[in-house]
Amino acid sequence: MQPEEPATTGADLLVKALIDEEVEVVFGYPGGAVLPIYDSIFKQNQLRHILVRHEQAAVHAAEGYARSTGKVGVVLVTSGPGATNAVTGLTDALMDSVPIVCLTGQVPTHLIGNDAFQEADTTGITRPCTKHNYLVKSVDALARTVHEAFYVARSGRPGPVVIDLPKDVLMNKHEYSAPQKPVEHKSYKPITKPDRNQLHRLVELMARAKRPVFYTGGGVINAGPKASQLLTQFVRMTGFPITNTLMGLGSFPASDPQFLGMLGMHGTYEANLAMYHCDLLINIGARFDDRITGKIAEFSPKSTKVHIDIDPSSINKNVRVDLPIVGDARRALKGLVDIWQKTQPRIDLKAQKAWWAQIDEWRARKCLAYKQGNEIIKPQYALERLYHHIKDREHYITTEVGQHQMWAAQFLKFEKPNHWMTSGGLGTMGYGFPAAMGVQIAHPDALVIDVAGEASIMMNIQELSTVAQYRLPVKIFILNNQYMGMVRQWQELLHGGRYSESYMESLPDFVRLAEAFGAVGLRTDKPGELDGVIEEMIRVKKPVIVDVGVDKAENCFPMIPSGAAHYDMLLGPDDRAAKPVSEEGMVLV
Amino acid sequence: MSNRELTSSHTISVLVDNEPGILARVVGLFSGRGYNIESLTVAETNAAENLSRITIVTTGTPMVIEQIKAQLDRLVPVHKVHDLTMEGPHIERELALVKVRSTGEKRVEALRLADVFRAKVIDAKNDSFVFEVTGNSDKVDTFIDLMGGLGLVDVGRTGIVGMTRGGEAL
Secondary structure: OOOOOOOEEHHHHHHHHHHOOOOOOEOOOHHHHHHHHHHHHHHOOOOEEEEEHHHHHHHHHHHHHHHHOOOOOOEEOOOOHHHOHHHHHHHHHOOOOOOOEEEEEOOOOOHHOOOOOOOOOHHHHHHHHHOOOEEEOOOOHHHHHHHHHHHHHOOOOOOEEEEEEHHHHHHHHHOOOOOOOOOOOOOOOOOOOOHHEEEEEEHHHHHHHHOOOEEOHHHHHOOOOHHHHHHHHHEEEEEEOOOOOOOOOOOOOHHHHHEEOOOOOOOOOHHHHHHHHOOOEEEEEOOOOOOHOHHHHHOOOOOEEEEEEEOHHHHHHHHHHEEEOOOOOHHHHHHHHHHHHOOOOOHHHHHHHHHHHHHHHHHOOOOOOOOOOOOOOHHHHHHHHHHHOOOOOEEEEEEOOHHHHHHHHOOOOOOOOOOOOOOOOOOOOHHHHHHHHHHHHOOOOOOOEEEEEEEEEHHHHHHHHHHHHHOOOOOEEEOOOOOOOOHHHHHHHOOOOOOOOOEOOHHHHHHHHHHHHEEEEEOOOOOHHHHHHHHHHHHHHEEEEEEEOOOOOOOOOOOOOOOOOOOOOEHHHHOOOOOOOOHHHHOOO | OOOOOOOOEEEEEEEOOOOOOOOHHHHHHHHHOOOOOOOOEEEEEEEOOEEEEEEEEEEHHHHHHHHHHHHHHHHHOOEEEEEOOOOEEEHHHHHHHHEEEEEHHHHHHHHHHHOOOOOOOEEEEEEEEEEEEOHHHHHHHHHHHHHOOOOEEEEEEEOOOOEEEEEEEE
């Protein structure tokens, strides 16, 4: 008797593998090479597909979904242009350590290398912009590869993984194999358990410290909500000041008096000066990015540096540290809380008091102050009013990239992890709107707001069609200054005010644009109307574009000009003339 | 500061899954991050477990070398990364094929020097030899230099392979 042919096609077992990996939503766009997968999706009811209008948006939506839930975001695109359009999103996810599995169609195996229609060397193109990628050449490897891809995407330092799927592999038949638990990978074994002795050494350093500061980043958020709880507990036990990176906002409550605000290029005066003057710097899950360190030679020169990170390659990359600890932030913080409770270290309270007195002096400079008049809306004011109206309800914020992003980081207060989604590492304009769609899919009843600029929003504006289709009540809050604001700011500071190509000519009428897609459009440029417009935006249970006309000339301060040190901050427009940017700084971005 | 630190040459052995694209991953990492490759060799070394060994000679400051190793280790199909230069005594060898075309005195001298360098003659014609020379890179360099005056026409080098001394495996 002939053995019975296995009934499952590659496409069917792919969908089954996704369901076994607890995938509920896939963001995608169909095309020739992935038709078998779309057919399998059509025939089932467990996996929901969200049709975006551009593949880049599919990846950003999956990023928003992943970052607001802690799950792996899943993307499905076709071969060739489908895959190349996804590259920006994949790079974004790699830079910000977002767990993504991106399924790309591919021409059938016998056509690979023939310059076939919609063929691209997807694994070649995505190799440097993924954590790992696979080309599945045979259907018997498909299920195993999918399970491995999810493991790689979500474990260790998370990141995007591409699985390239030739069409014949999707059509061929094979038995399904379920995921193995626990996963044992033969070469990929991330270190998650920190060395206990190293944690003891850190607590000893903390006991001796006179001017300590915590500097924590996205690694804490990636380690799960429990890690943020432990961070909050530990920081409060010690009484030490804490600053967050852009990616780390929300891991420690912004309303806590120990919080110094964000650090870095547009960070607060107190956070940056604390970094400069500290004698113990405790980095948990951040990576000494150039936007944080400023001039490396003058970065935190007097401190003993401790770095806890799950990625050994992040340690000693930009800044030499004295005590490296490789491990998961949650496990490290759990260990630190335990050791602190057991050993009850006697910290130098007198020195702490003096340190806080110094910090309070820096705080008294009120570096985020601005002057709101009666005529023109200051962008900072718009965000303060926005926060006033949303702070008592569950809300998620995404942003595009530019001045509005930095103002959002400065003026909105983040109390919880996973509620703030922004493109940090890659700085992708066009990120925020699709990311907000992904967040809204994951949290249908929550208030999801994309704080945008009028330039960035144009980069993925086509997604208005997606929010219309799925009735996603995403709010787009545009701070419209009719300039690419951050570009204009740098041109003003570095290029003699020659505003080359940074003015947004021919902007659309955003209100009518919203209406064209069945959304609601609101507009104001008067300070007195702002509250009413924000209230209306929240009240309407539909997608809304709010076009807030703001001061065109406003710059984002404080600012550490590129190439400058932490103490060398520009606090406002009047500071500028006194501190011209160096030639070395001009070269930096 | 790091940029004023001296650069030095390191020989790094990397044990990887023998799969398509692995070499591109390693080479792409070096070019993408601006690291230097002085020599690179790769071949399957364990067919049963489907493993290849890549030997890379690179230069950099201590901080850069540390980064290179951490970045290599981060690649999913990489099993082990060993810095032979850092990990005690080790041996390095390279093989070169050196073609010399000459007659008369020069031909005799080439053959005599080959003998001194323990190079093997692996092809001979009336007016040419192909020598196979192995040794550390200095020895190979010297031999090739000497052949320069004796009718050198072609050189092929394998690049360096290395191994620690003593009984320990990678």
